[in-house]
Amino acid sequence: MSFDISVRRRLGERSIGLDLQSGSGIVALFGPSGAGKTSILNMVAGLLQPDWGRIAVAGVRLFDSEARIDLPVARRRCGYIFQDDRLFPHMSVEANLLYGRKRAGSAPAIDFTAMVDLLGLGALLERRPATLSGGEAQRVAIGRALLSGPAFFLMDEPLASLDGARRDDILDRIAHMHALTAIPILYVSHDRDELLRLTREIVTIPYQGSSGSPTFASARLQ
């Protein structure tokens, strides 16, 4: 089982929740803006603490409110691709790419040269993030996460700031990367066509209004 998630979290007037058990591969979270998709990714990454629940990915328990397990963000081995690239502005592209290599240790899923080829970053290594286009920056962000030796990926609308041709390019590269490394991906988007190009495993997160009793998304895949 790749993702085994069962969480609840109150945010102001709203409740966010998800029960999900999936096989290996790419799992997509689909839903309107404001449904809490990003909050769910943040809970899996350890950036937001659930009020209640448990999270295990690839057999590793990351959080369990009953067993009082809450692994720190840095030790969750999560490759998080944010909506914005979040590259470090004071470092070169190459230094950004190598930032997480310590954790990857001696046996990374992919070596530096292969990653540079896969994502087409060869000409960018010396550049500063501020000089990159949106598509280039997002490719660097994916490469940086990939080199950090992740056990799984979290991708939060990684195409949000890109136009048509660039979106296709990044989608192809993500699919190719997945075929190559088989690292599971939890992928968030509000665009169903985008998700269908990557996977058939789609979980819909309904909008949780402030009134009435919330219904949480629940899915058992494969």
Add this chain to the structure above:
Amino acid sequence: MTLGAITPEEWAVITLSLQVSLAAVAITLPFAFAIAWALARWRFPGKILLDALVHLPLVVPPVVTGWLLLLLLGPNGPIGGWLDRMFGISLLFRWTGAAVAAAIMAAPLMIRAMRLSIEAVDRRLEQAAQTLGAGRIRTLFTISLPLALPGVLTGLVLGFARSIGEFGATITFVSDIPGETRTLPIAIYAGLQQPDGEASVTRLAIFSIALCLGALLLSEWLTRRASPQRAGHVL
């Protein structure tokens, strides 16, 4: 009136001033950064009070600050007495005392500049570093500190310039002792009391103005150098 060359006594005043100010800034740096970090990042009871206390030396008459230092750090004061008994250290009438007075007076400016730059650090970049496996310490030294560095340097430069100009608290706490506590402003004041001191006063005044102008230009340059990088990252 001819300006003439800087005399050996005046050089002694200048080097003592530099020594006092560098020591003051060095003592204050770690405390100022820690307080700036706490004010920028943490929420705790009494935060408003701490913020006010930190700014106090900026608005209280410097003579009052000097008098308080005398009460606390003098040989009969609670801290001064303890230092004397435990380590045989006395700050009174010493250049180290002048450095402490300058440090207290420079702290508000240093904390202010550092706090602003810490607040400007994008915390989402720190989160990104953590997801890449960096713990708190590594995140601090590779992300937060480098991004806040221009503000830290600006704080150092402003604090240094403020220390060079420190007069009221210093003369109250450690008096005017040539070679030990006679810094630039005190030497200028003493020169004005003497009938033939005008040329010396002019030389020291020009030197002070040039030094402080240089420091302010340096701080402005550091601030400008930092901004395009941040602006470039917004997109």
